[in-house]
Amino acid sequence: MTEQAQPACTRHASAGVRGLSPYEPGKPVSELEREYGISDIIKLASNESPLGPAPAALEAAHTALADLALYPDGNGFELKQVLARRHAVAPEQIVLGNGSNDVLDLAARVFLGPGRNAVFSQHGFAVYMLVTRAVDAEAREVPALAMEATMPCGHDLQAMAAQVDEQTGVVFIANPNNPTGTWVESDPLEELLERLPPTTLVVLDEAYAEYVQTPGYPDGTRWLEQYPNLMVTRTFSKAYGLAGLRIGYGLCHPAVADLLNRVRQPFNVNTVAQAAALAALDDNEHLARAIKINNQGLAELSRGFDRLGLKWLPSAANFISVQVPDAPATYKALLRAGIIVRPVAAYGLPGFLRVSVGLPEHNHRLLMSLEKVLKA
Ligand SMILES: Cc1ncc(COP(=O)(O)O)c(C=O)c1O
Known part of the structure; x- marks a missing residue:
């Protein structure tokens, strides 16, 4: 569509949104x-x-269809109870999302905006750029490690830390990253958490965590208590096989969760997804x-x-x-x-x-x- 063919109302779209290419x-x-x-x-x-998905998750999804006339539990009470036990956190530390992408988007809406920036790696997951630009924040894409490095095309955590300043609202780290599959180990990650200012939210995106078998790979939830500026995101889309239902979550400090929950759509996670996720968690x-x-x-x-x-x-x-x-x-x-x-x-x-x-x-x-x- 040419510029002239656009309706006048599109002029009010922000520069960040205009500059975006849709996710493919x-x-x-x-x-x-x-x-x-x-x-x-x-x-x-x-x-x-x-x-x-697990057969029990499919069955729970079918059963939940009987309740389709009603709104879902907007607070995801039961699922949060189970997730809280699993991750040894309080239910108040959990934000449920329509896929973990939803949680990434909430983090951007709360902690980014004009005048602020997000730091993430080159070859990093596409949604980081998308949610950053969507709120007119600056995207600082940091060159990844070289093809010849031990972790070719992986995150260069030191270079990323060097890009962080007072205006950095969020640092996105995908562990493992998509589409490279590369990962970061416990020690360098902890050094980064130690080095980053407490004013920056670190989003540790662990969408593929369940699959990881490599030694030295950390479960980021272990640092939640120590670093109140850390959020770990997880999803039911990958190892749990529920991508079509759209359900994921973030684990963070209760005050961070509270802020995210203020901008979250009231019924962002549907009834069927909540029921299936609960059943999936039960089938190890x-x-x-x-x-x-x-x-x-x-x-x-x-x-x-x-x-x-x-x-x-x-x-x-x-x-x-x-x-x-x-x-x-x-x-x-x-x-x-x-x-x-x-x-x-x-x-x-x-x-x-x-x-x-x-x-x-x-x-x-x-x-x-x-x-x-x-x-x-
Ligand atoms: C690194 C990473 N994070 C997050 C997501 C989002 O997954 P979902 O929104 O389905 O939970 C994906 C999906 O491909 C991903 O690769």
Whole structure:
């Protein structure tokens, strides 16, 4: 649409919003079916759980449908009780979100704005830029570690700390990060928390925490008591397999939670999501299975990429970003083969494709198709 064709009211949109590009989600299966007229499609594009939710979570979701005429519990009482016990915090320290993205957005709305800035890493999760610009704050994207570093393309915590000043409302740290899969270990993270001013909220985004098996990886909730400026975010979208229901949460100081809850939409987390999340938390076996399948899949994919002579970024999450000779062409060729992966050029990684870990047969099919595409 040209500038002239825009209705006059759009002039009041802030410069930050005008400068934004909309978030680009992975291509839905139905879209590929329509565009290419093919079936038997696998989607390895949005870091979802190939195992899906626990059967008990599905059942709880079905049961909750009976209450659809009523508003949800706007305070998520029961779920907060269970989460509080699990994380050894008080219910007042929990903010529920419509996905953890919602909590990231709340943090930006409360702690950022014109004249303030947010610090995050290059190749960091796209939503940090989005929520920062949406409130007209300055986005300080800090160069990531070099490709040759021990943690290639990972967060450079020291460089990030150096960008923090009195106007820094939020520092976003994704651990592990999406789309790189890279992570930060306990000691450097604690040094950073120690070094940052108490006036800056540190958002430690642990969307993939359940999957992580690497030694030295910290559960950030251990620092909540020590650092009242820390918020840890978690989600039910990944290891718990509930991405479609949109539910996540933040753990923080009660005073921070109180501020976030003031701007939160009153019924941001629906009844079905709350019921399913509660049931999901009760099924540790299903969670363990999801983690096991993921770790086997990570190993299988990385071995497969090695066999194909492809470079990949070390990942502790449920996806791997792999470097391919012509990423846009490879992406399209895989689409034609019925496999959706995720180009990550918009994340400053133009030569890479991000592949979510699937079931063993999905990973196998991806590797076979990739081999064919590379040979063609
Ligand atoms: C690093 C990171 N944080 C947060 C999210 C948001 O997840 P959700 O809003 O589904 O909880 C994602 C989703 O892909 C992510 O990769």
